[in-house]
Amino acid sequence: MATGQEPVTPPEQEQRTESPASPAAPAAPxxxxxxxxxxxxxxxxxxALADLDNLRKRHAKELERVRAEERARTAAAWLPVLDNLERALAHADADPSAVLKGIETVRDQAVEVLRGLGYPRHEETGVPFDPTRHEVVGVVDDPGAEPNTVAQVVSPGYGADGNQLRPAFVMVSKRQE
Amino acid sequence: MATGQEPVTPPEQEQRTESPASPAAPAAPxxxxxxxxxxxxxxxxxxALADLDNLRKRHAKELERVRAEERARTAAAWLPVLDNLERALAHADADPSAVLKGIETVRDQAVEVLRGLGYPRHEETGVPFDPTRHEVVGVVDDPGAEPNTVAQVVSPGYGADGNQLRPAFVMVSKRQE
Known part of the structure; x- marks a missing residue:
């Protein structure tokens, strides 16, 4: 982000060698x-102060622009999903079972949209419980399962490491006593 | 957005009344x-230059943060739609026709999500053609219709005035010769 005018670099502070005037002396020219x-x-x-002021104003506008841009980009990614859902529903009278197959494809497309936005779906069972990716909604007592692993996914999570849109809601196998 | 340290306001330029020293004179203390x-x-x-530099760095980080925030907020608005679509599909074996009714509700929910994000759906016929909201995909010759109005919406548009996510694709009635 360059300002319109690059500020001049301040010179290194000069070493003053002049002997100071007497403190009592009146200000000489x-x-x-x-x-x-x-x-x-x-x-x-x-x-430099004017540049600071301009930068602040420009930045406030830029934030608003970036926010609107990102909202539009993200929302637009969903339009094909909605279009396909409506196209499928338009043929609902013909053969409901076939239409439902088509809607399963729309569901897969929605999951792909989320992945494309940086939020891949995760719904693995048998993995160790990870508080950054899982939210426990219950505990199951399964002697055959490794303790403290995900026994069942109630609702899938979306997001990558450090960027979770939503944790997976899971049932966790009981910790060994 | 205050910087850590408010810059001092520069004083009004003083009127110099001192008589200038001779240009040839060596620099006196x-x-x-x-x-x-x-x-x-x-x-x-x-x-002030250091403030400028810090402000630029902070802004770059802030833009990235706002972008990620807005992406997450917008994507999260769609999760309930996807959840409901999956819930409906989970019962697909029971009664396909009833499931399709449920999926129509999901479609309405998706349209509501877009409205909530600032992109209301528009698909009116009979309205005057408006190049900022409509994209013509064809012309129909209907003597009964007002010329240059939307005769049929092929695909709905999304967005409000000055904030169109997608124009409606429309058939327009023929302009009178």
Missing amino acids: GPEDRAAEVDELRDNWRR | GPEDRAAEVDELRDNWRR
Whole structure:
């Protein structure tokens, strides 16, 4: 994000070697180059503050734009799912069983949309319980199962590591006493 | 969005009343207050430049965060639709016709999700053709219809004024010769 005008880099602070004027002495007129330096520094400072202000304003607008863009992109990914659902339903009178097969394909398409957005579905059983990906809704006592593993998925989860849209709701095998 | 440290407001440029030193004169030591002013201005400038740099970095992170947040929020709005679709399909063996009725409700829910995200569905016929909301896929010659109105909606549009996710694909009545 470049500003319209790149700020000048401040020079390294000069070592002042001049002997200071007496503190009691009245302000004598400074040399011309000193005055010019003050003017230049004040201009540079003003410009940097103006850049800061512009950057803040531009950023607020940019946030709004990015938010709307991402919402549209994400919502648009679902339109083909809805279109296909409606196309299937339009033939509902013909052969309901065949239509339901078609709707299963629409369901798979919806799962693919979520994967494409960065939220793959997960519904594995037998895996160790992981509090970052699973939410326990019950415990089952199955002596044959490894303790503290997912015995049953009640509702699938969506998301990748560190980016869970929703945890899977699971029944967990009882921890060994 | 406040920076950690509010920059000091630059003072109004002072009117210089001192007579300038001779241009040829070697740099004489400036008065102490002039030197202090230069130091202070240079510090202020440096601080403003550092603020600019920090602001740019923070903004880049914030944009990424907002993008991910909006994606998650939008995708999450669809999860109940998918859940209900799967619930309906789970009973497909029982009574296909009844299941299809249930799936029509899921379709309505999907349309509601889009409305909630700011993209209401539109599929009106008889309205004047509007290039910002309609895309013409064909022309019909219907002497009874008002010319240049939507005669048939092939596929519904989604979006509000100035925020179209997708235009409606329409057949338009022929313009009168």
